[in-house]
Amino acid sequence: MSSKLFAIVAGAGTGTGRAVALRFAKTYPVVLMARRPESYHDTVSEITQAGGRAVGVSADVSDERSMGTAFDAIKKEFPGFKLAAAIYNVSSGYMIKPFLELKLDDLEGSLSGSAQGLFNFAQKTIPLLLDAVPESEYSPTLLVTGATSSIRGSAKFGTLAAGMFARRALTQSLAREFHPQGVHVAHSIIDGIIDVPRTRTYTTNGGVEDSKLNPESIADSYWHLHTQSRSAFTQELDLRPYVETF
Amino acid sequence: MSSKLFAIVAGAGTGTGRAVALRFAKTYPVVLMARRPESYHDTVSEITQAGGRAVGVSADVSDERSMGTAFDAIKKEFPGFKLAAAIYNVSSGYMIKPFLELKLDDLEGSLSGSAQGLFNFAQKTIPLLLDAVPESEYSPTLLVTGATSSIRGSAKFGTLAAGMFARRALTQSLAREFHPQGVHVAHSIIDGIIDVPRTRTYTTNGGVEDSKLNPESIADSYWHLHTQSRSAFTQELDLRPYVETF
Amino acid sequence: MSSKLFAIVAGAGTGTGRAVALRFAKTYPVVLMARRPESYHDTVSEITQAGGRAVGVSADVSDERSMGTAFDAIKKEFPGFKLAAAIYNVSSGYMIKPFLELKLDDLEGSLSGSAQGLFNFAQKTIPLLLDAVPESEYSPTLLVTGATSSIRGSAKFGTLAAGMFARRALTQSLAREFHPQGVHVAHSIIDGIIDVPRTRTYTTNGGVEDSKLNPESIADSYWHLHTQSRSAFTQELDLRPYVETF
Amino acid sequence: MSSKLFAIVAGAGTGTGRAVALRFAKTYPVVLMARRPESYHDTVSEITQAGGRAVGVSADVSDERSMGTAFDAIKKEFPGFKLAAAIYNVSSGYMIKPFLELKLDDLEGSLSGSAQGLFNFAQKTIPLLLDAVPESEYSPTLLVTGATSSIRGSAKFGTLAAGMFARRALTQSLAREFHPQGVHVAHSIIDGIIDVPRTRTYTTNGGVEDSKLNPESIADSYWHLHTQSRSAFTQELDLRPYVETF
Numbered sequence: 010m011s012s013k014l015f016a017i018v019a020g021a022g023t024g025t026g027r028a029v030a031l032r033f034a035k036t037y038p039v040v041l042m043a044r045r046p047e048s049y050h051d052t053v054s055e056i057t058q059a060g061g062r063a064v065g066v067s068a069d070v071s072d073e074r075s076m077g078t079a080f081d082a083i084k085k086e087f088p089g090f091k092l093a094a095a096i097y098n099v100s101s102g103y104m105i106k107p108f109l110e111l112k113l114d115d116l117e118g119s120l121s122g123s124a125q126g127l128f129n130f131a132q133k134t135i136p137l138l139l140d141a142v143p144e145s146e147y148s149p150t151l152l153v154t155g156a157t158s159s160i161r162g163s164a165k166f167g168t169l170a171a172g173m174f175a176r177r178a179l180t181q182s183l184a185r186e187f188h189p190q191g192v193h194v195a196h197s198i199i200d201g202i203i204d205v206p207r208t209r210t211y212t213t214n215g216g217v218e219d220s221k222l223n224p225e226s227i228a229d230s231y232w233h234l235h236t237q238s239r240s241a242f243t244q245e246l247d248l249r250p251y252v253e254t255f
Numbered sequence: 256m257s258s259k260l261f262a263i264v265a266g267a268g269t270g271t272g273r274a275v276a277l278r279f280a281k282t283y284p285v286v287l288m289a290r291r292p293e294s295y296h297d298t299v300s301e302i303t304q305a306g307g308r309a310v311g312v313s314a315d316v317s318d319e320r321s322m323g324t325a326f327d328a329i330k331k332e333f334p335g336f337k338l339a340a341a342i343y344n345v346s347s348g349y350m351i352k353p354f355l356e357l358k359l360d361d362l363e364g365s366l367s368g369s370a371q372g373l374f375n376f377a378q379k380t381i382p383l384l385l386d387a388v389p390e391s392e393y394s395p396t397l398l399v400t401g402a403t404s405s406i407r408g409s410a411k412f413g414t415l416a417a418g419m420f421a422r423r424a425l426t427q428s429l430a431r432e433f434h435p436q437g438v439h440v441a442h443s444i445i446d447g448i449i450d451v452p453r454t455r456t457y458t459t460n461g462g463v464e465d466s467k468l469n470p471e472s473i474a475d476s477y478w479h480l481h482t483q484s485r486s487a488f489t490q491e492l493d494l495r496p497y498v499e500t501f
Numbered sequence: 502m503s504s505k506l507f508a509i510v511a512g513a514g515t516g517t518g519r520a521v522a523l524r525f526a527k528t529y530p531v532v533l534m535a536r537r538p539e540s541y542h543d544t545v546s547e548i549t550q551a552g553g554r555a556v557g558v559s560a561d562v563s564d565e566r567s568m569g570t571a572f573d574a575i576k577k578e579f580p581g582f583k584l585a586a587a588i589y590n591v592s593s594g595y596m597i598k599p600f601l602e603l604k605l606d607d608l609e610g611s612l613s614g615s616a617q618g619l620f621n622f623a624q625k626t627i628p629l630l631l632d633a634v635p636e637s638e639y640s641p642t643l644l645v646t647g648a649t650s651s652i653r654g655s656a657k658f659g660t661l662a663a664g665m666f667a668r669r670a671l672t673q674s675l676a677r678e679f680h681p682q683g684v685h686v687a688h689s690i691i692d693g694i695i696d697v698p699r700t701r702t703y704t705t706n707g708g709v710e711d712s713k714l715n716p717e718s719i720a721d722s723y724w725h726l727h728t729q730s731r732s733a734f735t736q737e738l739d740l741r742p743y744v745e746t747f
Numbered sequence: 748m749s750s751k752l753f754a755i756v757a758g759a760g761t762g763t764g765r766a767v768a769l770r771f772a773k774t775y776p777v778v779l780m781a782r783r784p785e786s787y788h789d790t791v792s793e794i795t796q797a798g799g800r801a802v803g804v805s806a807d808v809s810d811e812r813s814m815g816t817a818f819d820a821i822k823k824e825f826p827g828f829k830l831a832a833a834i835y836n837v838s839s840g841y842m843i844k845p846f847l848e849l850k851l852d853d854l855e856g857s858l859s860g861s862a863q864g865l866f867n868f869a870q871k872t873i874p875l876l877l878d879a880v881p882e883s884e885y886s887p888t889l890l891v892t893g894a895t896s897s898i899r900g901s902a903k904f905g906t907l908a909a910g911m912f913a914r915r916a917l918t919q920s921l922a923r924e925f926h927p928q929g930v931h932v933a934h935s936i937i938d939g940i941i942d943v944p945r946t947r948t949y950t951t952n953g954g955v956e957d958s959k960l961n962p963e964s965i966a967d968s969y970w971h972l973h974t975q976s977r978s979a980f981t982q983e984l985d986l987r988p989y990v991e992t993f
Contacts, residue, residue, distance in 0.1 A: 073359055107432065108377065108378075108381065108428070108429060108432055108433075109378070109381060109382065111374075111378075113319055113371060113374060113375065113378075116370060116371065116374050117371070120366055120370060120421065124362060124366060124417050124421070125359060125362060125363070128357075128359060128362050128414075128417075129359065131354065132354075132355070132357075132359075135354065135355060136355065148989070158424075161427070162423070162424040162425065162426070162427030162428035162431065163427075163428060163431055164428060164431040164432035165428070165432065166428060167424065167425050167428030167429065167432075168374075170424035170425070170427070170428055171370050171374075171421040171422075171424045171425050171428075172421070173424070174420035174421050174423060174424035175366065175370070175417040175418070175420050175421040175424075176417075177408070177420060178404075178408040178413065178416035178417045178419070178420035178421075179408065179413050179416070179417050180408070181407070181408030181409075181416070182354070182408035182409060182410060182411070182412060182413030182416055182417075183354060183413065184408075185408065185409055185410040185992075185993065186353065186354055186410035186411065186413075187354075188989045188990070188991075189989060189990050191989060193989070204978070219976070219977050219978040220978075221978065222978055222979050223976060223978040223979060225976075226975065226976035226978045226979035227979055229974075229975070229976070229979075230971070230975065230979060230981065233968070233971040236967075237964065237967070237968065238957070238961060238963075238964035238967070239957050239988070239989040240942070240957040240958075240959065240960055240961040240964045240988050240989070241960050241961060241964035241965055241967075241968060241986040241987070241988065242986070242987060242988070242989050243968065243984045243985055243986055244985050244987070244993070245984070245985060246981045246983065246984035246985075247981055247982055247983060247984075248979040248980070248981055249979070249980060249982070250977070250978050250979065250980070251886070251926045251927060251929060251931070251977040251978070251980050252926070252927050253926075255923070255982070394743070431746075431747065434743045434744070434745075435743060435744045437743060439743070450732070465730070465731050465732040466732075467732065468732055468733050469730055469732040469733060471730075472729065472730035472732045472733035473733055475728075475729070475730070475733075476725070476729065476733065476735065479722070479725040482721075483718065483721070483722065484711070484715060484717075484718035484721070485711050485742070485743040486696070486711040486712075486713065486714055486715040486718045486742050486743070487714050487715060487718035487719055487721075487722060487740040487741070487742065488740070488741060488742070488743055489722065489738045489739055489740055490739055490741070490747070491738065491739060492735045492737065492738035492739075493735055493736055493737060493738075494733040494734070494735055495733070495734060495736070496731070496732050496733065496734070497640070497680045497681060497683060497685070497731040497732070497734055498680070498681045499680075500677075501677070501736070565851055599924065600869065600870075600873065600920070600921060600924055600925075601870070601873060601874065603866075603870075605811055605863060605866060605867065605870075608862060608863060608866050609863070612858055612862060612913065616854060616858060616909050616913070617851060617854060617855070620849075620851060620854050620906075620909075621851065623846065624846075624847070624849075624851075627846065627847060628847065650916075653919070654915070654916040654917065654918070654919030654920035654922075654923065655919075655920060655923055656920060656923040656924035657920070657924065658920060659916065659917050659920030659921065659924075660866075660917075662916035662917070662919070662920055663862050663866075663913040663914075663916045663917050663920075664913070665916070666912035666913050666915060666916035667858065667862070667909040667910070667912050667913040667916075668909075669900070669912060670896075670900040670905065670908035670909045670911070670912035670913075671900065671905050671908070671909050672900070673899070673900030673901075673908070674846070674900035674901060674902060674903070674904060674905030674908055674909075675846060675905065676900075677900065677901055677902040678845065678846055678902035678903065678905075679846075
């Protein structure tokens with residue numbers, strides 16, 4: 010693998026973001042992007058200590074100016090590197106509430122993380138991914154994390170669903186525009202509770218082993234998506250624990 | 256039919272909005288809401304001259320304050336009336352452009368008309384519709400206009416799709432929350448060109464008769480949705496010309 | 502309305518079939534088709550006594566020869582008449598069982614009612630519907646009854662779903678082929694328990710009023726589908742009680 | 748990996764079946780099942796010469812008795828072995844024709860390969876897969892090949908779609924029933940032309956390189972599905988060439 014390729018993970022906290030960063034760091038230097046340094050600090054150390062290369066960058070994906078500054082820093086950090094993979098794993102803030110108790114701000118918070126954030130991230134990364142097409146062993150890849158709320162608007166989850174549906178719409182549109190140019194764009198519907206410190210006390214599916222999504226397992230499928238041949242791209246897949254009802 | 260019921264159509268310009276207003280005005284007094292008076296002026300006159308009752312209200316659905324003012328005016332205009340039907344037919348502004356030529360503003364314009372606008376409209380109308388449940392002959396109804404872009408993110412239509420997917424997500428969530436409370440919430444996927452003055456010169460589907468959607472035909476299906484018994488609500492249907500490829 | 506048009510309802514027992522026959526009989530002479538005369542006998546009488554015209558025909562839709570005989574009889578009964586509407590409402594026989602307890606016969610029983618039956622019915626009715634295009638006030642219509650199992654394969658409902666998915670596939674294909682020739686083909690996803698004598702004792706959705714689908718309400722939507730202008734055909738809609746979870 | 752595990756590929760001709768057999772043969776002894784020996788003969792030799800173990804079995808998946816005989820032979824061939832993976836890749840015979848030129852036989856041929864065939868295959872393999880759950884490193888897996896016609900009924904493709912929709916329905920139902928018991932059931936929507944000798948002369952997507960699906964690339968994703976942790980099963984994914992319009 011060329012040493013001149015790197016990857017970016019936006020939304021690199023605990024959970025999926027951390028596991029995907031660790032997985033891609035086995036092959037590429039990785040940029041971990043999050044709003045606050047405490048989100049990526051430990052993972053950056055973990056990768057570095059394991060002999061990989063990782064750089065943390067603080068940015069607010071929903072803010073164009075913040076993203077401009079972040080990508081200037083990234084380009085300085087990786088001069089001459091091409092972008093092999095960009096992963097958008099930002100959580101959208103949302104409230105689970107009866108509709109009439111919601112405020113417009115609740116909707117806008119969800120849209121901001123899901124739609125504006127992905128829009129800005131894609132504006133910055135797609136040109137870099139296109140630029141890597143001739144050199145990357147694997148097709149340069151934009152991977153976007155979705156959820157059940159990406160395909161189903163449930164009662165009380167309206168603002169979350171609005172954001173996640175919009176995120177999926179953007180991802181599909183990008184796939185249809187950029188697949189023919191050699192950039193792979195895929196969306197994963199994560200259906201279930203992810204097994205992270207914050208959810209450790211949740212009892213799901215009777216609490217049996219593997220009843221929550223293991224972030225490392227998610228990362229394995231993200232890596233598989235990245236390495237797919239351009240003759241057989243997946244645009245969308247679902248991921249859920251074996252005991253999850255669907 | 257009780258004389259104390261009324262209907263509101265947001266996005267009441269030419270086309271679907273006008274036709275729906277005319278259709279519902281056969282039974283209810285109708286409020287026509289649009290950003291600019293010239294959008295609803297002629298239809299208000301048309302309804303009035305035909306012996307119906309129509310009131311135009313200027314408002315920007317994406318602006319909470321503007322909606323507050325508009326609904327204060329509506330309540331003054333119809334004291335003691337209950338809301339039988341609210342139709343959300345606002346077009347989202349959007350640009351058809353390669354993704355890398357789009358600006359964040361283009362996305363926000365689409366979201367604003369599709370997501371924030373519907374959110375504000377539903378915040379104002381759902382309480383009025385709930386209030387009408389015991390008295391309305393037909394289940395009080397919130398009808399939302401969608402499009403092909405509500406279910407498909409095409410290349411260059413990313414910002415439109417983001418808004419329309421979000422609009423559909425909100426509509427689904429509202430249906431799941433408010434159907435059990437007696438308010439019917441339905442989404443129509445309009446797939447094709449609507450036959451309005453602006454599209455008269457478009458040649459679609461070989462230009463054969465009825466190859467564009469007749470707004471009056473759309474309005475007939477909206478009226479049918481409104482009159483469905485609560486024992487058999489439709490949440491979503493599609494509408495397209497017989498010659499439209501799908 | 503021309504006196505030279507008629508309608509056919511296959512699967513004309515109690516419930517949807519009976520209600521649809523009664524609804525269409527307000528406008529057209531109606532053929533009620535079922536395997537056994539006791540299924541349609543009472544409805545034929547009911548229509549006749551109300552001053553309408555109804556004819557019962559016994560046939561097994563899954564058997565080509567039986568359908569041949571039935572349509573010969575129908576043509577003799579209605580010489581010179583054109584077919585305005587054909588409704589396919591046949592239940593597929595099915596077993597709700599763990600997969601490993603099912604027999605191949607269980608699958609074939611479901612396919613036979615859902616796929617072969619619709620195939621034979623469409624082979625017989627589409628030519629008659631095409632022939633009616635120039636004369637019918639409303640677009641000649643083929644309406645097909647679906648269910649939740651048409652779009653979702655649940656555990657233990659595999660054979661039912663196999664048949665209902667196949668039925669929906671055929672219906673979609675027919676719509677895409679015959680809409681441009683003026684024949685309207687629509688599929689209704691009936692999601693919930695239908696309120697018929699057999700289900701009267703079921704307690705659904707807490708047993709509140711209208712928690713089951715009223716067959717007359719289903720028939721109203723079927724009639725609406727039939728009368729849609731060809732400028733705005735619906736290909737698919739869902740129908741469910743207001744309190745049904747979905 | 749235990750030497751006591753094996754895999755079965757039904758529909759093991761050229762193309763996907765052959766490539767999947769070769770891929771799984773790197774890890775497991777493989778049974779290749781096809782109606783005629785000439786379909787699997789060369790691939791069996793190829794695997795054997797490469798030092799793997801492969802056995803060809805002739806069977807008609809749509810015929811219960813033939814499947815009984817085949818599985819008796821398989822159990823004799825692999826005494827004490829557990830089934831790690833079963834792949835259903837049988838093509839359904841079908842005709843692309845205007846609906847009114849089709850015969851009932853055309854429909855039944857499609858259903859037979861897609862629905863009855865999968866039903867029989869699952870009846871035979873699910874008990875073996877369940878039996879392997881405690882011992883297999885990877886979750887025992889049933890993989891089913893689908894196509895665009897699994898989710899879209901196109902004009903003239905009605906009989907194909909009927910079969911493929913039914914196949915998808917069965918697969919979904921099996922996933923919902925057997926995931927909680929530890930057997931992974933996944934469906935792949937292959938969208939595009941597969942690059943096999945028979946299609947070599949087809950010019951697709953302008954004839955650019957990789958414009959057809961490479962069977963080895965499909966096999967890579969099948970292997971990935973097989974190796975997914977039970978904490979993150981994929982039930983469905985799509986696979987298409989980067990230049991394929993969708």
